[in-house]
Amino acid sequence: MPDQNAIMAATKSFILSEFLEGEDPDELTEDVELISSGILDSLATLKLVTHLENTYDIKIEAHEADEDNLNTLVDIAKLVASKL
């Protein structure tokens, strides 16, 4: 079972390749706000959730796909870890 750091690393890689092509990976730190800054809009959030569900074989509810759970890499890792 992957730990939170591994989840963070994998998610960071996914976000960089899908939504932030060409951006400096070092700038995507664990506290960068993804939803409130507009990097993850509703469509991108949906894509990320589908990726997390498929990758970790978990189910994320609609009400969980919000700023509380997906705003930073840390938040995402915590949500995924809580479902493993």
Added chain:
Amino acid sequence: MKQGATKDMATSKLSKARAAAARPEVPVSAAERWLGLGLVAVQLALVVAAAVRYRFESPVFQQALPWLAAAAIVHHLLPARHRLAFFAAISLATIFYFFGISPTGFDFASALERGGEVVAIGLALIALCHLPIPFRPRIAVLLGVGAGLMALRGGALFGESLATIWPVLGALFMFRLVIYAHDVEHEKGKPDFVRAIAYFFMLPNVFFPLFPVVDWKAFGRNYYNDDAMRIYQRGLHWMARGVLQIVFYRIVYYHFYVDASLVEDGSSLLRYLLANFALYLRVSGQFHMIVGLLLLFGFNLPETNHHYFLAESFTDYWRRVNIYWKDFMVKIFYTPVAFSLRTKGDILPGVVGSAVAFFATWVLHAYQSYWLRGAMSFSLQDTLFWTILGVLVMINTVWEARRGRKRSLSARFDPKEAFFAALRTMGVFAVMGVLWSLWSAKSFEQWLSIWRFADADFFGRAAVALVCVGVVKIVVERLTTFEGGLLFGATPKGARWPQLLRSAVLTVLLPMSILWVLGHPGVHRRVDEKTRFILRSLKSNQPNTADLRAIERGYYENLFDASKSNFLDSGIQAPPDWVDFPEIEFLDTTGDMRYWALRPNQSATINGYRVSTNAFGMRDRAYAAQKPENTHRIAMLGSSHVMGWGVHDGEPFEALVEEGMADQRSDGESLEILNFGVGGYSPVCQLGVLREVALDLAPDAIYYIAHEVDGSLAIERLARLVQHKIPLEDEFLRDIVARAGLSASMSQSAMLRELPPFAEELVRKSYAKIAELARERGAVPVWIYMPRVPERQPDAEQIGKLRRAAEDAGFIVFDLTGIYGDTDVEDLVMSQWDLHPNAEGHAIMARALMDVMRSDERLGFGGPTSGPGETGAPGAGPSR
């Protein structure tokens, strides 16, 4: 074991990182913190002073704002554990305060009763969200109760007694209850009722029916989630931005706006499109003030609107223009729908989710209208606007799903990207400007009709305007990427003293000081008249000329319908228990050309004012039917201004003049001025007044009080007389009716479409007949143009026509244009929703009228005779 330890370490590391990111303190020492608070207090005082000086929206809010600002400072000084409860208590107090405000002082009984009703119903609704039953049945109960409340709002039961509370209850609960019921279902732990009370009754919602839809989770999550000083600085920045946006809105509203009916060429068409689009500044200005104030209480909420004129795509526009609404739609409609379809590919979920969100937006705007105004509103323009915008957003969504959207982790300025962004912005701006004009048009037909003026001149000017938008986009892009937007005075996370000070100076202290100085009466006295007019307009909260006429049209039409008048779409409305003139109990239809008249010997308190009638049905003291000997009797004819709608008995200017001139007859006679004014009376009605009552009381003079709207009022009243088959005694009236093709079977609006070409003739012949009837009985006809208070820019051409008509009819003519001088309109009217003059306004009218009476010895008050054609009151203004 190893795995658990790793997890703990990771969690610990994450927690530390997050904590460090979240709350770096700004001032370190106690002295610095006091200094920071002092800086906040100074800025807050300046913002409040500017907001009050510029009359930020409703007078009730202006009165409350200094107290709310003081409460914010007290809130900060309290121990952190008591702050939320204090905010909740202050919020509840504003509810009671709001209901206690009345035109005649603070009404404690109303405050307790109405405030108590709102709070009790509100608490019951919150409790329903926590019923210990499964989610779906709980939602069913809420929907049932909501439907019941909507039925009550429609007047099904307790219509009169609960009428005042519905807009407030609706504003507090109509959307937030949906979010709350949704979110608490998934919340862990015990319900936090203090937070719930703070959330639902949050100040300053009660003062703003149009309130951003605050998210329950964001409300809790962001509470003091950053250093307090940074949150406050951000809040002050937004409040100041709110004041500035309202001032910009007024520049557009008073000086650029063109009503659709006045579009006559390419230039005015462009002005109409641009100004209509820019009028949204009022909403965003309000939202910035509201959310800025909430930040001062620690709720570090996100921005409500962000550079929406500079959106680069339609989805971008949707994300920027009303961010809280977009978030609400995403949470309640888009995400559940898109989630349920997320296995169906990349495009379908987004498209269907967007379609559902826009359909919901359209329906919920009508639902909002129902709660705030009491009537659903589904116009063709609404439907087209939301449908077209929804389709554009869906197309944009598909495009982004296929091609991706450029995102960036850091703000960088790339000239090439900025250029293409500017091109996209120009396109979105053009389309949204056109769409916005459709949405705000009075009818689809009217909107279509303005496009016949889209000539080469229009397209040339529009191209220049769009290039300007593009340039602004590039400049803003450059500035926002320069040092993280610090040139704009941004307060980013982690900002420290130098940045906070820069923000304080650039975004609050400097602009608010300039604004405060520009609004100072001393400055107004030192500038020329044109500049003074512009500066004063920035402080005005009154309708512009076009809206004033629209309101009057509505007002006079409503006189017959007895419906509540709304102040256009501004959100400023009369209290539900406000009595419009036709609703007063002692108004009877007469069956003659007056159409209606006041019932004799009545007395009642209306909107807080004592209104009494004498034995003749005049709003006046008692008079003998037989004129006493050695008495000069004047019959004063007019409408609601003469009657004194909005002041106590004894305060109409007619009564003040009678008292002030009582011993000034040059022949030593006593003076009687009989007040025949009744709301809604037009020149046509005055013929009925003379024949039915006034001439029988043997007046020595007839004083006809004219207004700029005499023409429109005359045709509206004539249409009503025709519709009610009231006999027209005058041949010229029957002739006009015949030539206009009117019949009793036609609707009022159909008749009003036919009559405007006859308005001038109708006024001229009515004036001539009034003067003729007066002379037949030996009374001197006197015509006095009395400007209404909001007429800062009188229509000189229209007044000139009325005056010539009066002169040709043989009246002695006086023109009192300009009598209100530099006095602020707001100080002279009853309220924001009823622009009739208050007691001070009547005092000014009385002084001006007494001046002209003394100035012309033909009136018998001893003054020198003016020359022929002459007219005017000393000191009554330059345009006489």
